[in-house]
Amino acid sequence: MRGVLRLLAKPFTETAGLARWMLVAGVAITVIFLVLALFAPWIAPYGFAQSSADGVRFPKAGAPSGDHLLGTDRLFFDVFSRVIWGARTAIEVVVLSILICVAVGVPLGLVSGYYGGWMDRILVMIMDALFAFPSFLLAIVFSFLFTDIIGGSVLAVALSLSVIYIPQYFRVVRNTTVSAKEATYVEAARAIGASDGVIMRRYLFGNVVQSVPVLGTLNAADAILTLAGLGFLGLGIQSTDAAEWGHDLNRALADAGSGIWWTGLFPGLAIVLLVTGLTLVGEGLNETVNPTLRRRRLLPVVMSARQETTMTEGGN
Amino acid sequence: MTRSGSLPRYILQRVLLVIPMIWVILTLVFVVLRVAPGDPVSAALGGKLSDEALDQRRAALGFNEPLIEQYWDYLSAVARLDFGTTFSDNQPVLQVVRDNGGATLSLTLAAFLLALVLGIPLGLVAGRFRDTIPDVVIRMFGILTYAAPVFFVGFLLQAYAAKPLGLPTSGASSPITAFTVEPVTHILLVDAFLSGDGAAIEDVLKHLVLPALTLGLLVCGVFIRLVRVNILQTMQSDYVEAAEARGIARGKVTRRHAFRNALVPVITVIGLQFALLLGGAVLTESTFNWPGLGNKLVDYINDRDYGAVQGIITVFAVAVVLISLLVDIVNALIDPRVRY
Numbered sequence: 245m246r247g248v249l250r251l252l253a254k255p256f257t258e259t260a261g262l263a264r265w266m267l268v269a270g271v272a273i274t275v276i277f278l279v280l281a282l283f284a285p286w287i288a289p290y291g292f293a294q295s296s297a298d299g300v301r302f303p304k305a306g307a308p309s310g311d312h313l314l315g316t317d318r319l320f321f322d323v324f325s326r327v328i329w330g331a332r333t334a335i336e337v338v339v340l341s342i343l344i345c346v347a348v349g350v351p352l353g354l355v356s357g358y359y360g361g362w363m364d365r366i367l368v369m370i371m372d373a374l375f376a377f378p379s380f381l382l383a384i385v386f387s388f389l390f391t392d393i394i395g396g397s398v399l400a401v402a403l404s405l406s407v408i409y410i411p412q413y414f415r416v417v418r419n420t421t422v423s424a425k426e427a428t429y430v431e432a433a434r435a436i437g438a439s440d441g442v443i444m445r446r447y448l449f450g451n452v453v454q455s456v457p458v459l460g461t462l463n464a465a466d467a468i469l470t471l472a473g474l475g476f477l478g479l480g481i482q483s484t485d486a487a488e489w490g491h492d493l494n495r496a497l498a499d500a501g502s503g504i505w506w507t508g509l510f511p512g513l514a515i516v517l518l519v520t521g522l523t524l525v526g527e528g529l530n531e532t533v534n535p536t537l538r539r540r541r542l543l544p545v546v547m548s549a550r551q552e553t554t555m556t557e558g559g560n
Numbered sequence: 561m562t563r564s565g566s567l568p569r570y571i572l573q574r575v576l577l578v579i580p581m582i583w584v585i586l587t588l589v590f591v592v593l594r595v596a597p598g599d600p601v602s603a604a605l606g607g608k609l610s611d612e613a614l615d616q617r618r619a620a621l622g623f624n625e626p627l628i629e630q631y632w633d634y635l636s637a638v639a640r641l642d643f644g645t646t647f648s649d650n651q652p653v654l655q656v657v658r659d660n661g662g663a664t665l666s667l668t669l670a671a672f673l674l675a676l677v678l679g680i681p682l683g684l685v686a687g688r689f690r691d692t693i694p695d696v697v698i699r700m701f702g703i704l705t706y707a708a709p710v711f712f713v714g715f716l717l718q719a720y721a722a723k724p725l726g727l728p729t730s731g732a733s734s735p736i737t738a739f740t741v742e743p744v745t746h747i748l749l750v751d752a753f754l755s756g757d758g759a760a761i762e763d764v765l766k767h768l769v770l771p772a773l774t775l776g777l778l779v780c781g782v783f784i785r786l787v788r789v790n791i792l793q794t795m796q797s798d799y800v801e802a803a804e805a806r807g808i809a810r811g812k813v814t815r816r817h818a819f820r821n822a823l824v825p826v827i828t829v830i831g832l833q834f835a836l837l838l839g840g841a842v843l844t845e846s847t848f849n850w851p852g853l854g855n856k857l858v859d860y861i862n863d864r865d866y867g868a869v870q871g872i873i874t875v876f877a878v879a880v881v882l883i884s885l886l887v888d889i890v891n892a893l894i895d896p897r898v899r900y
Contacts (some may be wrong), residue, residue, distance in 0.1 A: 251636060264651045376835075378876065381839055381873065384842070386592070389593070405625045472711075473709060479858075493709070494711070499716035501722070512708070516712065519707035
């Protein structure tokens with residue numbers, strides 16, 4: 245337990261000054277959004293697709309007021325509620341897609357790196373091709389496919405996001421496995437008769453998953469943007485199924501010229517804040533993990549006063 | 561160590577590597593668009609044509625042949641630079657690319673130039689004055705430009721900047737310009753210059769400002785981060801220390817020694833940014849109703865037009881691979897360490 249706590253505290257204790265401040269800010273922002281997502285039904289005053297309360301219809305594109313803190317949009321929806329429900333959608337999609345990425349990318353990379361051979365070559369080639377292709381276009385194509393198969397749901401979007409991030413997990417895990425499988429402890433395990441499955445699960449797994457959390461945080465920021473982008477193009481989740489910031493911004497675009505600023509400003513700010521928070525966390529982690537960027541606090545070195553006698557004696 | 565003779569060999573190797581790369585991407589595109597349920601022809605045209613006509617179209621497009629044969633036809637067609645036809649409006653994809661690619665090209669190039677002009681100096685300043693107020697401000701700016709989706713930046717510009725500045729927010733030109741300018745290169749900006757019509761040039765440039773700024777800010781953030789980190793690493797290197805030890809003034813060391821070397825990796829990353837630029841272009845075009853290829857792609861997707869989607873994605877794929885090849889070759893010409 246203490247070991248886990250120390251591991252979690254490591255990024256904070258190993259950074260100083262500005263870097264630590266940025267990391268703390270990032271964690272704070274991320275936690276706020278997690279709370280919004282978890283408790284959305286209690287925090288949001290209305291439902292995400294609710295256009296009336298107590299039999300009274302909400303105003304159409306009404307300005308922010310006491311009843312509707314951030315106003316209402318052209319579909320009579322309450323903007324404040326949709327921003328909060330949007331946090332839930334975003335977190336749901338991102339968590340789901342990272343889980344899929346880890347569930348597919350890690351074992352695939354482990355097996356591919358461990359056994360090598362032609363299967364490894366083909367997988368590397370496919371993953372490299374996926375990685376080289378513009379990720380947003382890839383997400384567009386796959387969401388086109390998945391929404392055709394399973395409809396425009398959270399799962400369909402999460403799957404299309406996974407496709408663009410799996411190559412990164414595969415690559416990291418595979419390359420670590422390739423170098424780790426030559427290590428002495430693996431050889432020792434093999435010598436005592438451990439099977440391939442046991443070596444991969446018990447010996448290699450723990451060593452190759454260490455870079456996954458950093459990758460996950462950095463991808464989460466990117467995933468939020470991709471999700472919003474798909475929603476903006478109308479390829480993601482429909483606005484009556486769930487609140488999605490990107491989709492709301494698309495509808496708000498028509499308002500931009502007519503002085504209705506509240507329908508677009510708030511979902512947009514929500515995206516910017518959450519992505520900034522996740523990026524700060526990712527960068528903070530990266531600065532502690534990547535030694536070329538790290539700048540530790542310098543401890544002043546106090547030299548004891550020189551003494552004439554020791555100088556002359558030590559000189560010889 | 562490096563003989564000059566190894567450059568052609570490096571280029572040859574790199575060119576040969578492109579072929580399997582393109583093949584894998586094409587295969588992926590083919591597989592992805594064929595595993596979709598239902599058949600593509602009725603997805604795009606169902607309800608618009610009679611059943612017989614649909615059958616005829618299906619046969620004409622080769623959908624009744626075995627998959628392996630369709631796959632072969634697709635690959636050999638791409639090798640002949642034939643990217644197929646769209647189903648919904650029956651146009652050759654190459655023509656769609658010609659008509660809309662120019663707008664995408666001028667948008668991405670303008671955005672890219674803007675990003676370089678803004679991003680590199682800001683990155684240099686941030687890196688040089690690490691952990692000072694300018695560094696914090698510039699870094700936050702860099703993170704914000706990355707964190708703000710292009711369509712949100714576009715929304716803000718449309719809501720707050722367009723009216724005071726008198727800039728248009730939709731399309732690449734006013735209808736009158738599009739009508740009067742003769743399409744020669746199919747790149748509106750170039751055509752406007754060729755026509756020599758001052759009003760047309762001004763109109764096209766005015767339409768370009770907000771979209772280019774929106775897309776440029778996205779890439780600018782990447783340059784800031786990259787240049788900053790490179791400067792930090794260069795400033796710690798031995799030769800910078802050696803220069804300082806020789807008593808050269810700090811400012812001169814930074815300018816003459818650190819900056820130049822810190823900018824070399826930027827060239828490599830420029831190639832990688834092309835992918836980001838293309839993705840961002842789709843969203844920017846959609847935000848500003850820009851008549852580019854990305855906007856067209858979204859239209860075809862909403863029409864469920866598999867032929868067009870497959871063709872346009874294939875063109876994008878080939879373009880991306882070729883550009884990364886070009887960047888690698890330029891890199892090898894500049895930096896001998898690349899061509900081992």
